Amino acid sequence: MRAVRVHEYEQKPVLEEVPDPVVTGPLDVLVEIDAAGVCRTDLHIVEGQWQDKSGVQLPYVIGHENAGTVREVGPAVSGTAPGDRVILHPLVTCGLCLACRSGDDVHCENSTFPGINTDGGMAELMLTNARSVVRLDEGLEPADVAALADAGLTAYHAVRKAVPLLPAGTHVVLIGAGGLGHIGLQSLLAMTPAEITVIDRSQRALDLAAELGAHHTVLADRSQVDSALDITGGRGAHVVLDFVGEGGTESEGVAMTRDAGSYFVIGYGGHVDIPTIDVISREINVIGNLVGSYTDLVELMALTAQGKVSLRTRRYSLDEALDALADLDAGRIPGGRAILVP
Structure with a gap:
């Protein structure tokens, strides 16, 4: 063969x-x-x-x-x-x-x-x-x-774990609307009532996310953290799903996570570096996903x-x-x- x-x-x-x-x-x-x-x-x-x-x-x-x-x-x-x-x-x-x-x-x-x-x-x-x-x-x-x-199974698995954290009135930020992310978005829409913001550096990917049903889309143009915080009233998202996991999205994802919220690492290649005092004082969760x-x-x-x-x-x-x-x-x-x- x-x-x-x-x-x-x-x-x-x-x-x-x-x-x-x-x-x-x-x-x-x-x-x-x-x-x-x-x-x-x-x-x-x-x-x-x-x-x-x-x-x-x-x-x-x-x-x-x-x-x-x-x-x-x-x-x-x-x-x-x-x-x-x-x-x-x-x-x-x-x-x-x-x-x-x-x-x-x-x-x-x-x-x-x-x-x-x-x-x-x-x-x-x-x-x-x-x-x-x-x-x-x-x-x-x-x-x-x-x-x-x-790709779909990994995205679904992460969303499945996040579902109990996303009742009505919550907000989720999805970083990366590509191969995994657009499946994660559809899974979120099918399984949760949460408000969804999608961030990507590709306008074409964002257009697809909007077509699929994302409530907000944000172009990753170096102001994405501020934009996400503005959308969430300055508090950040209850859940951040990072489908990229490299190139700076690690720190940006944590910055977009509200206190007592959860940052899900799905994409990989980078490093998560959070001072332990921030983990404790903000009581945030970092969750790995296979x-x-x-x-x-x-x-x-x-x-x-x-x-x-x-x-x-x-x-x-x-x-x-x-x-x-x-x-x-x-x-x-x-x-x-x-x-x-x-």
């Missing part, structure tokens, strides 16, 4: 022929990839940011936002069959550790993460297991939902089937994978996601 593999950090990935993955375990599921999302994490992988955390042996296939059609299953698989159209939870989990048994499969003690620490889905085929497979409702196409497997659970993905697919969440996408062929990565890196995909369609 053809696959996009990283051979060396700080070097472009390579599209090449590699052996097909093979079903060997009782719960294995082999999926023909119909769509693979292109994520900023893929850029971070190429840059080497995940080298120490993943421990992956190069070369390997990237791609962790995957949907497609089941081709073959192991002998113990009963919940899906060849021909099913599916979206894949990004983690392959064991189901036996305490975290899995508690429903916190994101922190499975024995998980693998295709596209991060083992071969992923920027390829024609990918091997996963039955615990990762969510069958798609009629009317949902793999290319329309693939990026929800990570990808969501299998249950989160099922819930997100339900919202998607109801038409409450949708992706804005730009499609590329597998042959154009390096172009897709370059376009993402250069900011040429504002307010949406790049999708590889093998």
Whole structure:
């Protein structure tokens, strides 16, 4: 099969022929990839940011936002069959550790993460297991939902955690209305009555946010903190969701958080540096967010089937994978996601 593999950090990935993955375990599921999302994490992988955390042996296939059609299953698989159209939870989990048994499969003690620490889905085929497979409702196409497997799932997971903090009369600031942010915005609108301010450096992304239903939009032109404070009556937001997490949004997000409020870190690459006396005297919360659970993905697919969440996408062929990565890196995909369609 053809696959996009990283051979060396700080070097472009390579599209090449590699052996097909093979079903060997009782719960294995082999999926023909119909769509693979292109994520900023893929850029971070190429840059080497995940080298120490993943421990992956190069070369390997990237791609962790995957949907497609089941081709073959192991002998113990009963919940899906060849021909099913599916979206894949990004983690392959064991189901036996305490975290899995508690429903916190994101922190499975024995998980693998295709596209991060083992071969992923920027390829024609990918091997996963039955615990990762969510069958798609009629009317949902793999290319329309693939990026929800990570970007959407991560955004939804953060919003799901924020929901109890956002009853009627509260305000939430969303930093970054791109690939994750525009999904987070739709999730907020579907699940909370909060007033929503969206901040982005791209006017096109802000126009999309307004079209989707954001109550306020603010251009990141170095006056965004003041603008957000003005909108919130000088007090800041009850919740700030930072879908960027670098380039200064870390300090800006904290500055836009009201006393006793919560700053959610979703994007990454930067550093959160807050004097401890400010954490205590302002009684603010800093909340980390990883990808969501299998249950989160099922819930997100339900919202998607109801038409409450949708992706804005730009499609590329597998042959154009390096172009897709370059376009993402250069900011040429504002307010949406790049999708590889093998």
